Amino acid sequence: MSEKNPEGNRSARERLAQQRERDKARERRRRTLIVSAAVVGVLALAAVIGLIAANAGDDDGDSGAGPVVAPSGATGKDELTIPVGASDAPSTLTIWEDFRCPVCAQFETAFRDTIAELADSGQIKVEYHLATIIDGNLGGTGSLRAANAAACAQDVGKFPAYHDVLYSNQPAEADDAFGRNSKLIELAGKVEGLDTPGFRSCVESGKHDSWVTKSDTAFRNGGFQGTPTALLNGVSVFPTKGDEQISPENLKKWVAEANKGKKPGTATPAPSAS
Numbered sequence: 001m002s003e004k005n006p007e008g009n010r011s012a013r014e015r016l017a018q019q020r021e022r023d024k025a026r027e028r029r030r031r032t033l034i035v036s037a038a039v040v041g042v043l044a045l046a047a048v049i050g051l052i053a054a055n056a057g058d059d060d061g062d063s064g065a066g067p068v069v070a071p072s073g074a075t076g077k078d079e080l081t082i083p084v085g086a087s088d089a090p091s092t093l094t095i096w097e098d099f100r101c102p103v104c105a106q107f108e109t110a111f112r113d114t115i116a117e118l119a120d121s122g123q124i125k126v127e128y129h130l131a132t133i134i135d136g137n138l139g140g141t142g143s144l145r146a147a148n149a150a151a152c153a154q155d156v157g158k159f160p161a162y163h164d165v166l167y168s169n170q171p172a173e174a175d176d177a178f179g180r181n182s183k184l185i186e187l188a189g190k191v192e193g194l195d196t197p198g199f200r201s202c203v204e205s206g207k208h209d210s211w212v213t214k215s216d217t218a219f220r221n222g223g224f225q226g227t228p229t230a231l232l233n234g235v236s237v238f239p240t241k242g243d244e245q246i247s248p249e250n251l252k253k254w255v256a257e258a259n260k261g262k263k264p265g266t267a268t269p270a271p272s273a274s
Contacts, residue, residue: 145181
């Protein structure tokens with residue numbers, strides 16, 4: 001009787017084990033491909049949904065909170081500009097601000113008198129645009145609520161005075177005090193003739209909320225670095241213009257250079273009450 005071949009049996013077992021491993025590896029690859037395809041499909045669907053949502057949100061530039069009601073006297077594209085000063089002034093200072101932004105308050109404190117002097121003398125017109133950056137960064141609604149209240153003040157020709165009061169009484173950045181309409185109405189008492197039933201109704205109803213949201217969308221789509229943004233005839237002047245640091249003296253110099261040979265503006269139509 002012949003003896004069995006142990007080497008041959010071992011080789012067969014090894015080949016069988018190797019085949020099983022190859023089969024398992026193929027099955028793992030097959031499952032991986034199925035899972036990967038499913039993940040890619042979900043991500044693609046999410047991208048499509050996100051694109052649709054983004055496009056839908058950009059249709060009118062507001063949050064859907066209500067109709068876009070521009071304040072009285074607003075000008076420019078989509079009536080997103082609050083103008084101050086002579087409309088025929090030879091130069092334009094464009095300012096994007098957020099009433100909760102501490103650097104905006106510092107800018108206003110440093111340049112308020114200079115800007116007012118240049119505007120009052122017809123050297124520049126100032127175009128204010130309102131943003132709500134801090135609400136997005138820190139939460140709360142103070143940027144939105146204050147901007148709406150400022151637009152309500154614009155309705156009755158009180159924007160410049162109320163604008164200055166808001167910055168002079170700005171709370172700490174993380175304090176959302178401007179998110180309370182009662183606080184904004186209280187501050188209106190510092191502007192003669194502003195605290196009226198009409199103003200209170202405008203503030204409490206959020207009459208200009210969607211307009212503020214649309215303005216903020218324009219800011220975010222404008223490629224600006226932050227607030228405040230200040231442009232003299234479209235050229236950035238904050239914190240520098242070219243190699244020169246902004247200062248009251250330099251701002252006056254830059255305006256004088258831009259206005260050389262041009263007459264000061266004289267047309268200053270005031271917005272009527274709405």
